[in-house]
Amino acid sequence: MLIATRAVEDMKPTHSRSSTRFAANPVFFGGLLLCACSTILGLEEAEDRPDSSQGGQSSTTGGKGGGGAPGEGGNVPSTEGGATSGGANTAGGTLANTGGVTVIGGVPEMAGAGGSATAGGGYGGEADGGQAGAGKASAGGTPNGGSGGTLSNGGTLSNGGTLSNGGTLNGGAPAKGGTANGGGSGGTLSSGGKMNGGAPNGGTTAKGGAANGGGSGGSECAPNPTPTRCSSTTPQYCDNTGHWVNVASACAGAKPVCLAGACVECQPNQTPSKCSGNTPQFCGANGSYQNVASGECPSSAPTCTNGSCSCSATVCGSSCVQLSSNANHCGTCNHDCLGGTCSSAKCMPVTLVSGETKPFRVAVNASGVYWTNQSGGTVKRAQLTGAGVASIATEQSAPYAIAADAANVYWTNNSGATSNGIMKWSISGGMPTPLVGQSYFAKDIAVDTSDVYYAASDDGRVFRIPIAGGIANPIYVGSYPSAVALSGGRVYFNDDRGILGSVAKSGTDKVTLTTQGVADIAVDSNKVYWTDRGASGAVRSLPLPLTSSGTPATLASNQQTPSAIAVDGSGIYWSEEIASGRINRLDANGITVLASDQGTPTGIALDAVAVYWVNNSSGQVMKLAK
Numbered sequence: 361m362l363i364a365t366r367a368v369e370d371m372k373p374t375h376s377r378s379s380t381r382f383a384a385n386p387v388f389f390g391g392l393l394l395c396a397c398s399t400i401l402g403l404e405e406a407e408d409r410p411d412s413s414q415g416g417q418s419s420t421t422g423g424k425g426g427g428g429a430p431g432e433g434g435n436v437p438s439t440e441g442g443a444t445s446g447g448a449n450t451a452g453g454t455l456a457n458t459g460g461v462t463v464i465g466g467v468p469e470m471a472g473a474g475g476s477a478t479a480g481g482g483y484g485g486e487a488d489g490g491q492a493g494a495g496k497a498s499a500g501g502t503p504n505g506g507s508g509g510t511l512s513n514g515g516t517l518s519n520g521g522t523l524s525n526g527g528t529l530n531g532g533a534p535a536k537g538g539t540a541n542g543g544g545s546g547g548t549l550s551s552g553g554k555m556n557g558g559a560p561n562g563g564t565t566a567k568g569g570a571a572n573g574g575g576s577g578g579s580e581c582a583p584n585p586t587p588t589r590c591s592s593t594t595p596q597y598c599d600n601t602g603h604w605v606n607v608a609s610a611c612a613g614a615k616p617v618c619l620a621g622a623c624v625e626c627q628p629n630q631t632p633s634k635c636s637g638n639t640p641q642f643c644g645a646n647g648s649y650q651n652v653a654s655g656e657c658p659s660s661a662p663t664c665t666n667g668s669c670s671c672s673a674t675v676c677g678s679s680c681v682q683l684s685s686n687a688n689h690c691g692t693c694n695h696d697c698l699g700g701t702c703s704s705a706k707c708m709p710v711t712l713v714s715g716e717t718k719p720f721r722v723a724v725n726a727s728g729v730y731w732t733n734q735s736g737g738t739v740k741r742a743q744l745t746g747a748g749v750a751s752i753a754t755e756q757s758a759p760y761a762i763a764a765d766a767a768n769v770y771w772t773n774n775s776g777a778t779s780n781g782i783m784k785w786s787i788s789g790g791m792p793t794p795l796v797g798q799s800y801f802a803k804d805i806a807v808d809t810s811d812v813y814y815a816a817s818d819d820g821r822v823f824r825i826p827i828a829g830g831i832a833n834p835i836y837v838g839s840y841p842s843a844v845a846l847s848g849g850r851v852y853f854n855d856d857r858g859i860l861g862s863v864a865k866s867g868t869d870k871v872t873l874t875t876q877g878v879a880d881i882a883v884d885s886n887k888v889y890w891t892d893r894g895a896s897g898a899v900r901s902l903p904l905p906l907t908s909s910g911t912p913a914t915l916a917s918n919q920q921t922p923s924a925i926a927v928d929g930s931g932i933y934w935s936e937e938i939a940s941g942r943i944n945r946l947d948a949n950g951i952t953v954l955a956s957d958q959g960t961p962t963g964i965a966l967d968a969v970a971v972y973w974v975n976n977s978s979g980q981v982m983k984l985a986k
Contacts, residue, residue: 580604587621595621619647632667640667690985698970698985699745709943709955712746712972713981719974721771721924721963722981723764727787730769731963731974731981732759739771739785739792742981744970752785753792761805762963763812768827770795770812772802782814782825782832795825796832803842804880806851811865813851815841822853824865835867843890847883847904854878860890862906873902874912880934882927889915891922891934898922899934899946915946924964924973930986933971935961943973943984954984 579602587595587607594610595618611623619627624647626633632640634649638657641649656662657669659679671680676693683691683705690702697707718735730741730752739753739762752769753759760774769785781799785792796802800818807813811824813835822836822844840856852862858877863870879893885904892898897919900912915932916922923937931947935958943955943964954971959978964971966986973982 589621590618593618595623597621617647622647625649634667635664638662638664638669640664640669642667696969696985698983700983700985707985709958709982709984710746711980712983713740713742713749714979716740716974716979716981718976719963719979719981720759720976721761722965722972722974723762723769724965724967724972725764725766725787726967729965729972729981729983730762730764732756732762732771734758734760734976739769739783741769744983746981746983753783756780756783760803761814763805763807765807765809765827770805770807772805772814773799774801774803774817776800776818781816782812784812784827793829795827795829796823804844806844806846808846808865813844813846813865815844815853817842820855822851822863824851824867833867835865836861836863836870843878843881845881845883845888847885847888852881852883852888854881854890860888860902862888871907871909873906873909874900875909876900876912880923880925882925882932884927884929889925889927889932891919891925893921893923899925899932901932916944916951919944924962926964926966926971928966930966933964933966935964935973937962937976939977941975943971943982945971945986955982958982 581598581602581604583600583602584598587597589596589604591604591606592610593612593616595607596604597607599605611618615623615625617624617627626643626647626649628645628647629643632642632652634641634643636649636651639655640652640657642652644650657664660675660677661669661671662680663670663672673680673682674689674693675681676689679689681689681693683689683693685702687697687700687702687707689695690697690707691705695707698710700708700710702708712729716731717733717738719731720734722729722731724730724744728741728743728748730739732739737754737756737759738751739756739759740749740751742749753771756771757773757775757780760772762769762771764770767787769787771783773780773783780794780797781802782794782796782805783792784795795812796814799814800816803815803817805812805814807827811826813822813824815822817840820837820839820841821834822838822841823832824835825832835851836853838853838855838859838861841853842856843854845852846865849865850862851865852860852873854860858875860873860875860878860881861870862873873888877892877894879891882889883904887901887903888906889899889901892900896914896917898914899916899919899922900914902910902912916934919934919936920941921937923935925932925934927933931945933943933945933954936942936944937960939960940956941958941961942953943958943961945952945954958973959975959980961973961982962976964973966972970986971984974980975982
């Protein structure tokens with residue numbers, strides 16, 4: 361070993377951009393000559409190894425203070441790139457070199473990779489590219505590096521991080537009271553490297569100050585160009601930086617709702633809130649409207665509004681109907697117009713048959729409707745719907761009145777002495793047969809369960825003849841009778857003197873009821889009704905039974921030629937026999953015009969559900985629901 365007397369200050373490093381060398385000058389310390397020659401120390405040209413003087417020096421070539429702290433209160437700014445190499449500490453420090461020998465008081469101590477610090481003030485350095493080993497510190501020094509190792513001057517290298525050229529620094533701390541808020545856990549700090557979790561922001565630590573490095577830098581989501589979530593009504597996707605980003609435009613129009621990153625029709629909800637026609641719809645799990653399982657609204661609540669079925673009119677049974685226009689429920693539930701229309705809650709008449717030649721009287725039973733044609737000498741029938749029109753008799757002599765029971769149809773021929781005065785035709789078919797041969801101007805006709813009654817005007821009598829045929833017996837003899845009606849055991853009739861009379865079916869007990877003018881007659885169990893075609897144009901009645909004349913009640917007046925009349929439990933019906941005639945009804949609610957502008961309505965008949973009449977001048981057979 362060589363001995364020299366030069367001062368320590370003569371041993372100074374020389375620096376360049378690419379390398380740092382110690383001059384080959386001898387160094388004298390405590391009477392010992394320490395040769396700084398690289399040959400003796402066995403070093404190749406070590407790069408970037410600054411020394412740490414009192415107060416500290418900054419690292420060169422842009423490295424960050426490696427794993428520890430500078431001398432007391434010193435600043436160690438971080439510059440670009442690599443790590444600080446294990447330089448020498450002056451002021452009592454010992455030069456530590458890779459693989460070198462530390463001589464303190466003649467006792468050599470081998471340092472691991474990265475060397476050791478002396479006199480408690482080591483730099484905390486490492487060998488280039490190496491990891492700080494768990495070396496020993498001389499003269500009170502603290503081992504640098506290693507897992508969780510500490511630096512001199514109280515600095516701490518936390519989380520066991522390594523500091524190397526390209527190594528990892530897990531958030532070291534500055535010396536003497538300074539706090540290093542470095543990169544996030546596991547950020548890399550190397551020559552050109554990055555800190556795990558984001559690049560550091562390069563704060564510096566002054567005496568007592570804090571270095572605020574990069575934040576945690578954590579991402580929000582895994583990059584995906586497909587929108588998968590929503591911000592209000594705007595879909596969002598995860599961009600390449602791991603952050604949520606809005607798409608160009610919000611949901612609107614037909615698909616105004618954002619659901620799991622997609623624009624859809626609606627927000628899922630099992631409660632119906634929309635309609636497709638008359639079918640309620642709810643919003644399904646996929647955000648689209650779907651029909652309810654039950655389908656369209658029921659007939660009792662057929663209107664769909666905002667997903668709910670309702671009836672805005674009247675519920676009749678299982679149907680919701682407008683009583684003002686529904687032909688099956690006209691004016692009231694179950695009032696069927698029988699093929700006619702409903703207007704303003706009233707059934708309109710139905711033309712069953714048209715093109716007839718002077719139809720005059722009409723009758724009805726369960727099998728059909730029947731009428732006489734004055735011109736052409738025919739008697740016809742049709743189904744109650746108007747279908748199946750057919751003649752049941754032709755070449756009749758002025759057919760006039762007609763009646764029907766469940767088995768037969770009966771009519772009169774209003775002519776002079778004729779062999780076909782009273783006719784019968786079986787509903788089961790076949791040819792008509794005469795009940796009475798010679799009759800003089802037979803007019804009205806009526807039937808009960810056993811006999812037929814008719815008025816022979818010019819003969820001045822009312823006759824009775826069995827349905828099965830036989831001899832016609834007169835039950836009334838008077839002056840030109842033209843109308844007959846039956847109730848109970850009595851027959852009601854008129855004559856040309858305006859008399860309304862009654863007689864027992866046997867021909868006894870004749871009674872004159874009134875002399876106020878009688879055109880046609882109808883009767884029920886309580887009253888007898890008639891039309892008066894005189895100047896008063898009235899409909900009158902008398903209560904039953906009567907054993908003598910009484911004072912008639914006027915039911916309607918100022919009628920225009922009241923003619924045919926009929927009665928049942930629903931009311932009293934009559935026609936006004938003029939070119940624009942009317943069909944009227946009187947019931948508990950008063951008089952109602954059922955049909956107007958009819959072409960000279962003459963005959964009238966009733967069944968349980970409808971009223972029928974014939975229009976003589978317009979050649980029609982008509983029907984109207986009661």
